[in-house]
Amino acid sequence: MKLLSVAGVRWLVVFGNLTETIIMDIIGMYPTFYVPYIGTAWVMGIIGVIHVLASHTSVGAAFLFAFLETKAYRDNQPQLLDFIKRYGVFLLVFSYIIGSITGPGIWYAITVTSPRGVSGLIHNFVWVWAAEWVYFTVEVIGAYALVYLIGKIDAKSHLKLTWSFALASWSTMLIIVGILSFMMWPGNESWYQTGSTNDAFYNLNFFAHLGVRTGSMFVMAAVVGLMVAAGVQDKELKKEVVRLITPIGLGGGVFATAMFFYYLQTVPSNARIMLKYHLLPQYAAGMIAVAVGSAAYLIFAWFKPQAVKTWIAVPAFLVIALIGVWPEERMRESMRKPYVAGQYIYGNQVIARDVPGKGITGEVDRIAEKGYLKLHPFIPERLRTITAENKLEVGAVLTKIACANCHALEPGAPLRSLPDKFFHSTDKQMIAAFLAGPLKQGSVPFMPRIDLPEDEIDAIASYIANINETAGQPAGRSKVSSNDQPSVRSN
Known part of the structure; x- marks a missing residue:
């Protein structure tokens, strides 16, 4: 098979054992990956939250180590090196293995x-990612060397x-933040015209996002x-360490909060x-409670270091991680909707607009004219x-292609269940x-414009209505075929 460009090409397609060769206009789509009930967003979200906890702890701990070791050598307090080694061994397991x-x-x-978002x-x-890997290599080697060379080389x-x-460690975060911020949006029109890496990387909310992450890393490290x-059994060492790291965590929290409000403006x-x-109606109260609770916990630890058991x-x-990090990551991912990158790739992988600087052509109007059934290469x-x-x-296949990147398709699913969004109608x-009104016109700001021919709209509507109709029926009475759908990969 030829590689497909994001703009779409004239392509020679041979399906299975067909003796007929079909020539058609297609767009560079890929098979759709869908995890039943959970939805694809949960898969990314769960893995991402665990990774953020590990990576933020690593970066924050790296600066804690540098601060504590500087103090240890400057004030001749070698006992601090024992804590660094203890924390370092934990870090190797928690951050670098996980x-x-x-x-x-x-x-x-x-x-x-x-796949198109990643592309x-x-x-x-x-080349930015290549640079990140260089820093990451230094970080990983440095973590092991730091732990195992304490007391074995000169101070x-x-x-x-x-x-x-x-x-x-911080450089790896800086680089990834530039990429994540571009996923939200470039912030101006220059990147669309130039396609420049600098215009993409130094986007409107880069510095605000970096500030939030930098402050958060100190909180997690503390x-x-x-x-x-x-x-730690040594009471004096425990007291000294706790009173050294808690102000760093508090300062990081104040800085992260201030930068978060700046971030919201970008x-x-x-x-x-x-x-x-x-x-915010769903998560604001929890996030405020976590911020206040974290501050109270760190202040309590400073006043009562021996009470930290x-x-x-x-x-x-666990409370700070689950109630703090998960909503923050969920909010950041959801705020991008309907886009997955740069406000030009929709979450359902369709190219939303022209990007002259990259030679990319929008696909929404082509899909509106010809439909997925003629343009998508992986429709049987x-x-x-x-x-x-x-x-x-057909409705099941089209719904998965158009909607499953953001929605679960089962009633009662925990994350943006599509049948539930239609009130089980x-x-x-x-x-x-x-589908033929607000969605076709693109008037729902957090949903992609999905403009389809009437027969495809009818197939999707029939499928969703059938899901809701059969949801309360006994097993075995569903009208949807259980045949394998070659165009959709399910887990």
Whole structure:
């Protein structure tokens, strides 16, 4: 097979054992990956949250190590090196083993769920990512060298090693933040015209996002540091360490909060609408509670260092991680909707607009004219023409292609269940009216413009109505065919 460009090409397609060769215009889509009930977004989200916890702890701890070791050598306090080694061993397991597993896990998850989004990022940032890998290599080698060379090389050399580790760790974060910020939006029109990596990387919310991440990394490093300190038997060492790291965590929290409010001013209008009407009503109270609780916990630890026990420190970490990091990551991912990268690739992988600087042509109007059934390369030939017998099966395929990157397709699914969004309606005409109205016109700011021919709209509406109709029926009475759908990969 020839490689498909994002703009679409004239392509020679041979399907299975067909003796007929078909020539058609197609777009550069890929098979759709869908995880039943969970939805693809949860797969990426769960892996991503674990990775963020590991990576932020690593970067924050790197600077804690540099600060503590500088103090140890300057004030002749070698006992601080014992804590650094203890924390370092924990870091190697928590951040570098777990992080090394979840990092490739993120790459796998985003590649199968959003291949065109990943392609867009690679085409913009391939050398930036190469630089990140250089820093990451220094970081990983530095972490192991730092832990295992304490007391085995001279103090000055080890201190240089520790600061190199810290700066390399933060550099990896800086580079990734530039890419993540571009995923939100470039912030101006210049990148669309130039296609320049600099215009993509130094986007409107880059510095605000970097500030939030930098402050957060110190909070996580302090919270994890308290877990490690809880197991220290030397009371004087425990007291000194706790009183050294808690102010760093508090300062990081204040800085992250201030930068978060700055960050909110740098996001696009669709993100602000999503925040106001969907995300803040759901998560604001929890995030405020976590911020206040984290501050109270760190202040308590400073005043009562000996009261920091494992049974307190571990639950505190889990609460901050689950109620703090998960909503933050969920909000950041959701705020981009309907786009997955640069406000030119929709979440459903369709190119939303022209990008002259990259030679990219929008696809929405072509899909509106010809439909997915004629343009998508992975539609089985037997489903390219809708009949009464295959309408529901075609509707299932089209719904997964157009909607499954953001929505689960099962009633009651935990993340943006599509049947639930239609209030479990079995009225096909009502569902079709939404598809042919607001969705076709692109008037829902956080959803892609999905403009399809009437017969494809009818197939999708029939499928969604059938899901809702059969949801309450006994097993075995569903009208949807259970045949394999070659155009869709399910897990």
